[in-house]
Amino acid sequence: MPERELDAGRPAPAEAEPAAPGEASAGPLPESVEGMPLHSSAAGVRRQALLGLQRGQGNAWVSRQVAQVMRQGDPAREAFLAQGPMPTVAGLDMTSATGIGGFNAMYDPGRQELRITLRVGIVAVDGLTIDPATGIVTPATNDFNADAAAVMAEPDIPTRVATVTNDWHWPDGGESFRARYEQMAENAWGEQHYFVNQTWDDVFADVEVDLDVHLGAGANDHCTATVFKVPEHSSAGPGAVVNSSGSPTGSTGTFTSSGLEATSDFLNYRLEYPEGATNVGSATGHGDVGEGDPGPTYLNKFIADFQRGTPTGGAPVTITGHASATGTHEVNDRIARERAQNVETFLRSHGGQIADYRITVQSEGDTGATADAEWRRVDIMVGDGRPQVTMMHETGHMFGLDDEYSSPAGGFAPGAGTPGVIGQPVAHSGLAAAMGPGVPVAVSENNDNIMSVGNVVRPQHYSTFHEALTNVTAPQGWRYGGQGISPKAGIPDLIGPDVPQPDTVVV
């Protein structure tokens, strides 16, 4: 489209290319005009009228009129968009059909935005306290009994006091946790996907997630979160828990200060090798699980944990071979490559659970390596490999989502946690299916999903938001639109604002 056509704002008859006599019907029409429904009997007349308007008023003016006509073509659409915030500006406090968590939803048709608000009251509690006079350490709850006894084992009372004060007391009453949690959760959960109206495919719902995280419990909080201060990077205390009340407000959670970190890594695994060895049988497992396992045992546990949940499912697996810097580059390249290929062969050939298409093999040779034994290894990464930040997963429960992880028999930690059965539906499966095409089946499966053992918010994790949108805009229907924000925000306004045109001839 010529630039002059985009530079709207006033008629530009002087710049408009006049049609040659007798060629009016063959002249170029704006794309939007070509798409207009012209009645065949009047087509020629309308076309002539349009060309006359183009000549007289300029292409930009005509384009604006056409756009206005198209936008105003459906009174129901216009009425919907003019309704204002739905159901009201205060939104709707709701619990998902999953029965989990609770949050507030409001759709603003003017902004084409679904606003999800989560009110979380933080009750910040010191994990341990100490009487400086007696040195007696008191645990905040029975979850800290062993930690209290461990500190009490220190004979020097001032040292105990320092330990408790530095590691187990909130330095700021929990304010830094509050602010960081609010920001992290909004970034993690907001604008990951959008929805499209089922009647009007140019009406969207971008998803803004607004966390109102405040210190102290409020009567209308969706969740009251008790957060215990523990040492940095520590997994001390109760495992993170969300306890749903069954109503929109009143859920409770129990967390620790390290919940904004990744305290457990479920996505990265390592086999270590003797010098020069490349076969799986000579390797041993390394990590917080499976440490010292023989290579085949370690990989069989890996296969059990990351078996596919659906016939076409399963997270991507990246195998990277390394070699220490001992020896020549050529030999090290071969060793690293063989190590990775042997792991690949093992994963492909055992049980068919790690499908070929899931596996990527790469070799780093001795790149960046030293002579240290730790470089004689193969790294196995699942999905994007980012260890889960606990509170982001727990926030998913507050949004009504179920767990998707599993601790299957034969895996690294069989039975640990609250396992689903790999491949079986989870509580939000039905809601995810209702989102329409493009939404993966929601089943239990270990992968980098936020509700499994990773951080990725996938389409099915917006299923309770979709449910909320449908509720607050009823009887409107919506379908999954895509990742990120909708096209409405990405298309520049080529026409400019509408300008009332007296004496306009609407074609």
Place this chain on the structure above:
Amino acid sequence: MALVFGYLTHQRRGPGAGMRAHDDGQVELQLRDGRWRPITTLDEDALDELREAVRASGVLELPEHTPRPPNIHDGDSCELWSDVDGGVHAVIEAWTDTNPAALPSRDLTGTLSRLVTAAQARA
């Protein structure tokens, strides 16, 4: 050596924390590293109090496995042992203050903790 009472939490990625008291008074501690190590010794009075607490707590009647309630998501599990009166070995999922099924055993660990703290303070 019989166990008067012991417990160990299990996190999703491995052993959590716990304590166990043997009938000779020795108390061991485990702190997320999978190893029991001695922490203090209970006297006979404390052991008797712990035995009575075990009997009164109801943990001896616990089933082998208490599943997670549907309204609770995530959370550690807890493994419990006692050789008192025939003994018990039980696992409770979602071992939290908000799980009613967990409360008797949680109170019992509190009793053990109080006795351990008193012994440590005397030492």
